[in-house]
Amino acid sequence: MLPDRLRPRSVTGLAGVFGIVCALASVAIGIALYALASMAFNQVQDVRLAREKTRLLAPFDGHAPTVDVVAARIAERTHQRAISSIGHRLVDGAGVLRAGTVEFQQQPRQDGTVFFRQPGEAWEAARAVEFTLADGGHLSIVAESESIEDLGKVVWPLFGAALALSAVAGALASWLLGRSISSRLSAIGTTANAIIAGDYSRRVPVDSLGGTFAEQARTFNRMLDRIEALMDNLRQVSSDIAHDLRTPLTRLQATLRAAAESDLSESERAAFIAAAGRECDGVLSLFAALLRIGEVQAGRRRPQVASIQLDALVDDVVESYVPVFADSGRSLHLAECDRCSIRGDADLCNQLLVNLIENAQLHTPPGSATQVSLRRNAGAVLLTVRDNGVGIPAEDREDVLQRFVRLERSRSTPGHGLGLALVAAIAGFHEAIITLDDAKPGLIVRIEFPAID
Template sequence: MLDRIESLMDNLRQVSSDIAHDLRTPLTRLQAMLRDASEEEIGEDERRTLIAAADRECEDILRLFAAMLRIGEVQEGRRRPHVAAIRLDSLVEDIVESYAPVFADGSQQLLLEECEPCTIRCDADLFNQLLVNLIENARLHTPEHSVTQVSLRRNAGLIALRVSDNGPGVPAGDRQDVLRRFVRLERSRSAPGHGLGLALVAAIAAFHDAEIVLADAAPGLIVEVNFPAADTPPTF
């Protein structure tokens, strides 16, 4: 029990440090914008531009806290009443169809490789969030002309949702780390975000008793989430 308490305290200290680190830069930018906007000698157009930029910075900070609250909500199991037997194939098809034009705008491809009729017990909104985060993660961290593929299939009593790409991938030693909050690889620091996308995926997977497997696509990354089928007794 003492070891568990010590581990929780270490985790709390790490999260607090990560939050402070992630907020320092946007708050510094926000402070500079507001100071510049308060200068009497600047023109009205420039003042409006600075205020609009400060407003966008505030929205980014609020998105960070919203994502953290969402992770906490899922991890605490507050969504149990929303769990029901859901057909996944139609959800997956709709999400891929809606995101394909976004990929095309960035000279990338999003393809639905295979989509078997599957049913699991899940919170449909959380499943949508999980798949959207995986797709967005692939879009943000792969270059032009890359291809991201999504598949849904049955595999030995499990329902396997797979998102794979042919981008730079994630080194084997970093694959479990990227599922933690605020973790961003060095090459991803110039991309938008706070390192919470895959952490939310991990929280949603745990909520559904699903297992996440990260593997090498040679080149690229494979993220597979294995859900219990609807006829498998859930543990929640």
């Protein structure tokens, strides 16, 4: 964790830190590569030293070579190679130099490195091995590391130039990247502040070049579209609730005032109180429907989901409403009812079908016929409610699935415009597809549920 004072305060600063980290990583990589190259060259030199030692110390007449034999071999190899990167120093048991001209500054270190020089030259680092002969002589073999030194002379300037260029390019790229990200974040921040201030129409500009930033802007804008739609819906719902409550609350107020009159008989007062109770029941039913829709849309009834024999449920509901339709001068019948099952909430499915049937009864004239059918088709279960009433205009079919939407704009008939909204919520809960179509005349409501085996 960086101390707070060292943490970057802006996107540009963060990009700069990233550039510095990349530069340091480049330095570390360069050093590591040079170290590996040096190790490889040292291994090559060690192999050469071992090969030279094997040649000079090979047995002579079945015995270990003496100082004289090794000196002769060194002279022969020196004569054969006018230029060689291998040097020797051979002294006998008395310390007299017998072959080679190499001088050593110190004994070889543990890693095999030694400092040596030829007469009249400067001290140089090299790889060396030493060996004591059987007759007391001492042999030192050195392999010059001039190639490694030349490598360093070439590599380090190139690496420094490459590092400088990469640092400049990295700083420029980091600055441009920081500016690009900062400008886009600034646009998002400006839009967010406008949304906070209440301007829900503001959107984030979409990058014309496409890519990740453009996709994020589109996603953010879709979220804002959804928020704006929800806020518009909330305002509309609030307005519709106030509109729908105004009339019953006004009637309730008038009824309670009338019931408070002192010159009323007990029967008249009881009648006013009963009327006030009915008005309260209507208001409570409105809020119960709203709570029901909210509960379904929030998915709070998931634990009640189980396998449902939908054909039995449809048959029971239709059978219970046949007399109700007959009493109102209308007809209701079940056209077909295939045996099928779905996963869902039986109570909600019952509510869905009841709302559709009651909606057909409420919005069709006397003499109309309503038909219910349930069919299984290609892995889906299709529930259809069809009437031959006045139907719904095509431009209003999507709207009537929203809360408080009523085609009867004066709102003089009973209801709050929540019946089909609850149907849509229940269909969504069951991952079913709901469509409204023209029955010519009348309305067809189709709900397609996923079937189970």
